[in-house]
Each structure stands twice: as structure tokens, then as C-alpha cells.
Amino acid sequence: MLWGGFGYIRESAIERMVRDARIQSIGGGATEVMLEEIAKRL
């Protein structure tokens, strides 16, 4: 958001980082799966 239109074009690092980050809440144990693991232990 703070980067405005610049963050949406392929030459900006932030554009790549946004794409790269998206998998982090999915791969290697999705958030929803992790929350179930926490809940079991509460």
C-alpha cells in the first residue's frame, strides 16, 4: 500500500516479495492447520 503503484510493477522488490510471501500462510502447514494444532494443546 505504502509503495503505491510502484509496488505493483514487476521491477520493484516489494512486488516480488508480496508474491513470495503469499505461500507462507499456505505451505509447510497452513495457518488453519496450525491453529488446530494450537487449539488441541490449549
Added chain:
Amino acid sequence: MTISTPTHAVSSHIDEPWFREEHVLFREQVRRFVEDEVKPKAEAWEETGFVPRPVLKKMGELGFLGVRYPEEYGGSAMDTVATAVLAEELGKSTFGGFAVTVLVHTDMASPHLVNAGSKAQLDKYLPDIIAGKKITAVAVTEPDAGSDVAGMRTTAKKDGGDYVLNGTKMFITNGVHADVFFVAAKTDTTVKGTRGISMFIVEKGTPGFTVSRALKKHGWLSSDTAELVFDNCRVPAANMLGEENKGFYAVMKNFQNERIVLGAQAMGEAQTALALTIDYVRTRKAFGATLWDKQAIRQRIAMLSAKVEAARQLLYKAAWLDAQGREIVKDVSMVKALCGELVNEVMYDCQQFHGGFGYIRESAIERMVRDARIQSIGGGATEVMLEEIAKRL
């Protein structure tokens, strides 16, 4: 009595890097006191609007009121991590008003004396402060000067061997029942902003010093909060605390300590609220199963638990850094901003999951929701904290 103790024990965190054995033992001691002497009794204090003095004296006898103070005055000479442990356990009592009554005395008012006091001043006041025989308050805030002290109007004019104080102080926690007040006043009105401010020790009963009214609050009901008036209040020059005109720098010195304590109190409250809510949703049935069986509910609680644990680690990291003598303004500002907001997020959801119960006065969670609201305002509002962080990024 409302249920304020979760059924499953909260771990004593012996396995975290910040703690030594003395911290774990101290935590157990405070926890036992809270279970035996606070939880069964504090609802009456919410009604009367203050914590009875015998409770504070007992805490003094147990060594809870001088955690970091020198042993020669009766203190325990522990570190900032121990201070955070005290605040976290008091927060877990579910009575924010009780917790803050103690913490204002131990960590927001009396440090002014310890940081700036002369030997004579320490000898005169500190033993009774640590013993809980004398309770302290700090009077900086005014009707027109809160987080921004530049608007301070209270003055102290030198007159012979005395200073004469005139002005009004607002939102003073412990203001009704304290014995010793640390009062900020302008001693040089020719300079603006934070300059020209000095701190004075003013004892209850000094002519010209009155509690003009006890303030009725939204939460923290077992804490007494007052408006104070100084009308030609004469105090001896020997009561000046620290250097003349340098008072604000002494006030600032304790900001970081105050904020660690408030963050720890908030996270203590948040942990207990989550534990109480887990107990409730595990038994409460709706649509043929317990509320805990609904993913939407248990996942929200799981995520909040993760956030609270993360914030809690940040706060202990800041306390630990402080104990090492490191510069911690950025870390502490993060702690205060994060914990003050997070405790409100937690309380909102916990109240939601208690259903109608969470809205009636019999439930601990109803009180905890009200108590939490001040945490993002007092002792450095979130917006002020965020500016402090931003300056250091």
C-alpha cells in the same frame, strides 16, 4: 463470587530464557497471594473503590513492594524481569484496579524517589514505602497536559526556605488514599515545553493540598483516582526531588519502567481471559455440540493465544534488555503499543464467546473488558507509542 480462576494451571515458565530460579519462586509466591488474598475478596474492593490498606501492608511484609530496591531499605534487589513477573501475576488476578493500585505505588510513583532522592529523603520515606506503611502516587498529568506535558500549568514559586505550589492535577491514580505524592510543577515559567519543571515530595495533610474529588471511572473500579488541588501549598525546599528545573528528565527516566509494567499487566489479563474463555466454551453447548467444537471459535482463540504469547515474549525481552542496562525505548514503545491494543482485541473476542454472560456484572470477563480499555490510553497512548517507534525505525 464470580469465577476468576481458570480450571487448568498456567505453566510457571521455568523453561524460558529470561528466568532464573528466583523469578520462578517469586512468581509462585505472588500467584499464591493473588489466589488466597485477592480473588476471594476483591469484588468488595470494586464496590468501595479502593484496595484496603491491610492488603498492601501484607504485600509489603511479603516483599512485593520493593522488588528492585536496595536491601538496606528492606527491598529485594532483584531485576526488571522480576518486576515484569510481579505485574503479569497481578494482571492475572482479573482485577485490573487492584493490580494498578500496587503497580503505581511500586513502579510508577516510588521510582521517582529512588531515582532522584537524596540520602536523607530515602532514609525518611523508602523503608515505609517498601513496607506498605506509606502508599505513593505521582502527580504529573493535568486537565490540559496528559501525554504531552508541555502544557503544564502548576507552578512552584520559591519563597524563603519554601516553595509555594499552585495548580490542579488530574487522573491521579492512588490519589485519594496515598500518603506521599511526587508532584511536578513549573519552577521556571520563562521557559517552555519540558524545561523548567521540578519534582516535589508532598505529604498528605500539607495545608493547601486537597483531594478535590474522587473520579468515577469506566473500569479499574478498585483503584482510587483523584483530582488534586494545590492552593498556596507550602513545602520546604528540602522536599525538592532531584535537580531544580530538571524534573521532566527524571519523569522521563521512569517512562520505560512504567510501560513494561503496564504491558506485563495487560498480558497477564489477556492470558487469564483466554483461559477463562476456553473453560467456558468447552462446557457451553449450542446446536448439538460445545462451542469449542466449532472451528470458527477455537481457531480465533488459538490465534489470539499465539499473539499473546508473542507479545509476552517481546515484553520479557525488553525487561531482560533493561536488566542488562541496555537502551530500550524502541522495544518498550513496541511493547506498550502492542500489548495495550492486543488486550482489547482479546477481551472483545472473549466477551463475544461468553455470549450474554459476558455482558452481565457477575462475570469476570465483563469487568476485564472494562479494565482493558484504559490499557491503550494510559501510561503512553498507542498513538504516542507508535510515533516513538517510528522515530527509531
